[in-house]
Each structure stands twice: as C-alpha cells, then as structure tokens.
Amino acid sequence: xxxxxxxxxxxxxxxxxxxxxxxxxxxxxxxxxxxxxxxxxxxxxxxxxxxxxxxxxxxxxxxxxxxxxxxxxxxxxxxxxxxxxxxxxxxxxxxxxxxxxxxxxxxxxx
Amino acid sequence: xxxxxxxxxxxxxxxxxxxxxxxxxxxxxxxxxxxxxxxxxxxxxxxxxxxxxxxxxxxxxxxxxxxxxxxxxxxxxxxxxxxxxxxxxxxxxxxxxxxxxxxxxxxxxxxxxxxxxxxxxxxxxxxxxxxxxxxxxxxxxxxxxxxxxxxxxxxxxxxxxxxxxxxxxxxxxxxxxxxxxxxxxxxxxxxxxxxxxxxxxxxxxxxxxxxxxxxxxxxxxxxxxxxxxxxxxxxxxxxxxxxxxxxxxxxxxxxxxxxxxxxxxxxxxxxxxxxxxxxxxxxxxxxxxxxxxxxxxxxxxxxxxxxxxxxxxxxxxxxxxxxxxxxxxxxxxxxxxxxxxxxxxxxxxxxxxxxxxxxxxxxxxxxxxxxxxxxxxxxxxxxxxxxxxxxxxxxxxx
Numbered sequence: 001x002x003x004x005x006x007x008x009x010x011x012x013x014x015x016x017x018x019x020x021x022x023x024x025x026x027x028x029x030x031x032x033x034x035x036x037x038x039x040x041x042x043x044x045x046x047x048x049x050x051x052x053x054x055x056x057x058x059x060x061x062x063x064x065x066x067x068x069x070x071x072x073x074x075x076x077x078x079x080x081x082x083x084x085x086x087x088x089x090x091x092x093x094x095x096x097x098x099x100x101x102x103x104x105x106x107x108x109x110x
Numbered sequence: 111x112x113x114x115x116x117x118x119x120x121x122x123x124x125x126x127x128x129x130x131x132x133x134x135x136x137x138x139x140x141x142x143x144x145x146x147x148x149x150x151x152x153x154x155x156x157x158x159x160x161x162x163x164x165x166x167x168x169x170x171x172x173x174x175x176x177x178x179x180x181x182x183x184x185x186x187x188x189x190x191x192x193x194x195x196x197x198x199x200x201x202x203x204x205x206x207x208x209x210x211x212x213x214x215x216x217x218x219x220x221x222x223x224x225x226x227x228x229x230x231x232x233x234x235x236x237x238x239x240x241x242x243x244x245x246x247x248x249x250x251x252x253x254x255x256x257x258x259x260x261x262x263x264x265x266x267x268x269x270x271x272x273x274x275x276x277x278x279x280x281x282x283x284x285x286x287x288x289x290x291x292x293x294x295x296x297x298x299x300x301x302x303x304x305x306x307x308x309x310x311x312x313x314x315x316x317x318x319x320x321x322x323x324x325x326x327x328x329x330x331x332x333x334x335x336x337x338x339x340x341x342x343x344x345x346x347x348x349x350x351x352x353x354x355x356x357x358x359x360x361x362x363x364x365x366x367x368x369x370x371x372x373x374x375x376x377x378x379x380x381x382x383x384x385x386x387x388x389x390x391x392x393x394x395x396x397x398x399x400x401x402x403x404x405x406x407x408x409x410x411x412x413x414x415x416x417x418x419x420x421x422x423x424x425x426x427x428x429x430x431x432x433x434x435x436x437x438x439x440x441x442x443x444x445x446x447x448x449x450x451x452x453x454x455x456x457x458x459x460x461x462x463x464x465x466x467x468x469x470x471x472x473x474x475x476x477x478x479x480x481x482x483x484x485x486x487x488x489x490x491x492x493x494x495x496x497x498x499x500x501x502x503x504x505x506x507x508x
Contacts, residue, residue: 003247011259015266021375022267026274026368029287033277061286097298100379101459101486104305104386105169 024093031086035079117193121318124200126342129311131345132219140299144292159300160348165170165200166304167340174331177313180244191321198443201457202226202436218392222432224249229436252389257399260380264400267372267406288367295374302381304391308343373404
C-alpha cells in the first residue's frame with residue numbers, strides 16, 4: 001500500500017512553492033534594477049569565510065550601477081512605480097512563506 | 111505498571127546524543143552557503159540556525175509518528191520490540207555514522223537510525239516484526255524520490271531566477287541582491303531540518319516508551335520528549351557551527367547567490383512538504399539533490415559521474431550497513447545485562463578509537479568538508495566567456 005498520491009503532492013507542492021518564491025523575489029530584484037536601485041552588497045567585513053568582493057571590485061560595480069541609473073530612460077513616475085512594484089514583490093514573497101508555514105503546522109488549524 | 115528501568119534512561123540519553131550529533135553534523139547544510147557568500151556573519155548564522163531548529167521541532171509530529179507507530183509491528187502483548195533492542199539499534203546507527211563521517215563517505219544519519227533499528231528488530235524478534243510496507247512507503251521510496259524531486263525543483267527555480275533577472279551584457283543585473291534572499295532561504299532550511307530530523311529522535315524515544323509500556327501503542331510524542339529533542343538538536347546545531355566556520359576557508363563549491371537561493375528554497379520546500387506527510391527523509395540527501403539540480407540549471411554545466419557515483423554508493427550502503435551493525439549489537443544485547451554492558455563498552459571503544467584516529471588525521475580533505483560540498487562538485491560548470499576570471503578566493507587560516 002504505497003501512497004503514490006503523497007509523492008505527487010510533495011512534487012507539485014514543492015515545485016509550485018519554490019517556483020513562486022523564486023519568481024517573486026527575482027521579479028522584485030528585476031524591478032528594483034529597472035527603477036535604478038541596483039541592489040549592491042557592500043564588501044563585507046571579515047566574515048571568517050571567503051571574501052566576497054574586494055573594495056576595488058565593489059567600487060567598480062557601484063560606478064557601473066550609478067552610470068546605469070543615470071542613463072535610465074524611464075520617467076521618474078515609471079521608476080517610482082517599478083520601485084513600488086519591486087517592494088510589493090518582496091512583501092508577497094514574505095507572505096507566501098508565512099502562508100506555507102501556516103499550512104504545514106497542524107496546531108494552527110485546530 | 112512497568113518500572114522506569116535503567117535501560118530506558120540509557121536509550122533516551124543515547125537518542126538525545128544522536129539528536130545532538132545530527133544537529134552538529136547538519137548545520138553546514140543550512141548555513142554553509144550564506145556564510146560563504148557573505149550573506150550572514152557566521153555567529154549570527156549559527157545562532158539563527160539553532161533557534162529555527164528549536165522552533166521547527168515543535169511544528170509537527172507526523173514524522174515522529176511514522177517512526178514510533180509505523181515501522182515496528184504490534185503483536186499480542188503490545189509492540190514487538192524491547193528497549194534493549196532499540197538501544198542496540200542506536201549503538202549500530204551511531205557507530206556507522208561516525209565511521210562514514212571520518213572516512214568521508216556521504217551518508218545519512220536518518221537512514222543509519224532506521225537501518226540500526228530494523229537490523230536490531232530482525233535479530234531480536236524476527237523478520238515478521240518489521241512492517242516492510244511502511245518502511246518502503248515512508249523511508250525507502252522517499253529516500254529515492256525526494257532528492258530527485260528537490261533536484262528537478264532546484265533546476266527549474268535556478269533557471270527562473272536567472273531568466274527573470276537577465277539583462278543585456280554589461281548592464282548590472284542586481285543578482286547580488288540574492289544574497290539577502292539567502293538569509294531567509296537558509297533560515298527556512300534550518301526550520302525544515304528541525305521539522306524532519308528532530309522528529310526522528312522523538313519517534314525513537316516515543317517508541318521506547320511504548321515498548322516499555324509507559325505509553326499507549328500508536329500515541330504520539332509527549333511534550334517533554336518534543337522539548338528535549340528540540341533542545342538537543344538546537345544545541346548540536348550551535349556547537350557544530352563553530353567547526354564549520356573554522357573549515358570554511360579550505361574551499362567551497364562555487365555557488366552563486368542566485369543559485370544558492372534557488373537551491374535552498376527547493377530544499378526547504380521539499381523537506382517541509384515531506385515532513386507534513388510523515389516522510390522520514392534525509393535532509394542531507396535532499397539538500398545534495400538541490401545543489402546538483404541548481405548547478406545543472408546554470409549554463410555550461412556537466413555532471414561528474416564519478417563523484418555522483420561515490421555519493422550514491424554512500425547513500426545505498428547506509429541502510430544495510432547500519433542494519434548489520436544494529437543486528438550485531440542486538441545479538442549481544444540478547445545475552446542479557448552482560449550483553450548490554452558489552453554493547454556499551456564496544457560502542458565507547460569504537461567512538462574513542464575513531465576520535466583518536468580523527469585527531470591524528472585531523473586536516474584530511476574529507477573530514478573537513480560536508481556532504482553538500484561533495485554534491486556541489488558533482489556538477490562541473492564551465493566558465494562563461496562573460497566572466498573570464500573567477501573571483502579570487504582568500505584562504506583563511508584561523
């Protein structure tokens with residue numbers, strides 16, 4: 001008595017939820033970039049792990065990002081819209097995670 | 111009313127130690143990537159992982175019920191296993207775990223646990239005491255299918271992440287922003303780990319209490335069992351973190367933030383969905399599947415079959431090998447108290463010997479790296495012409 005349906009549920013649920021979360025977050029990043037707010041992670045201080053960006057590299061990227069932002073042909077209104085939509089994507093992503101956790105905790109359903 | 115014997119105390123202690131080593135061993139699964147990409151500071155990452163493991167353990171009890179109520183059949187006089195046999199199974203599982211860890215063979219502590227229990231039951235009671243339907247449906251099949259699902263999901267997720275953020279060559283694509291996302295995705299992995307792995311120990315302790323006659327057959331874990339297991343795994347996670355941080359400088363698979371995020375999301379989703387349905391799977395194997403899948407999602411990637419084969423071998427061997435260890439320990443335990451003491455002595459000697467041996471060869475390649483790292487090296491990614499030089503890695507000696 002192997003419950004094959006359970007495997008289908010696991011596959012579909014994980015495929016759907018992962019695709020949704022990753023798409024939402026990626027879309028958020030894309031919109032942020034479109035709005036000229038390129039998310040840049042500063043060179044982090046020593047983490048005990050691998051150095052991620054050298055200061056020189058980070059400065060180079062920052063320059064590139066500023067240039068791209070300055071050359072953005074979008075109007076300020078559109079940019080603002082893109083920015084808002086980007087943040088909305090992140091918020092939706094967060095809500096989706098919380099909903100997923102809500103679904104799997106039986107204590108919350110009783 | 112049965113008395114609360116020494117053997118039950120022993121089993122519970124041993125189970126909690128097993129739980130601790132599980133957390134100790136698996137911190138890397140969740141937190142190696144965000145630490146390596148610089149998304150989180152090591153101290154924060156390890157602390158968060160410990161807390162989320164603690165929380166995760168409280169979320170569900172489905173997996174614990176699979177262990178305590180499904181695998182071993184009930185007979186006329188209650189459940190067909192004694193605390194002595196569970197003790198033997200645990201010894202078998204712990205010994206096999208340590209051996210594979212030191213040899214650098216990727217294995218799964220969960221499968222070692224089930225193998226040990228099954229082996230001990232078969233020797234102690236007979237082959238009819240194990241419910242092979244449940245073993246197949248909730249342990250073996252998930253072990254084969256879940257990493258595959260996670261891999262496919264990770265592949266799709268990675269493709270999506272790269273597709274959506276793709277821009278013209280030379281324009282910044284903002285993919286560095288995935289590093290922030292990794293803080294959340296790796297936290298979810300830690301949570302998922304708590305929901306699946308802590309519950310296996312809960313299941314074993316509950317099984318012991320049922321076998322000892324303290325709990326009704328088929329009942330779930332009581333609150334103190336849940337709390338004890340949650341604490342054990344959280345402390346293990348926290349302690350294990352420091353070892354990982356120290357070894358991090360020895361090199362890590364090249365995982366880009368976008369890829370890491372996609373892989374972790376798939377891992378967390380697969381484990382959480384499986385825990386919900388009571389599948390007792392190996393979190394390490396799911397995470398490995400995701401890492402391989404996400405590597406294949408990138409352009410110009412090929413599989414190194416030799417490496418993949420070695421990992422698969424370790425996975426396949428774990429269940430039967432730990433079953434043999436468990437069976438051997440059970441054979442001794444059947445001799446009575448003398449056998450139990452003998453089991454303990456042998457277990458302690460093996461652990462001490464392995465510990466000494468590991469100290470002698472402390473800096474070997476394999477003992478330092480975690481299993482996910484092995485999985486990452488299965489996929490070979492060619493350098494794209496856009497990025498001719500790899501980012502420089504700084505070797506750190508602490």
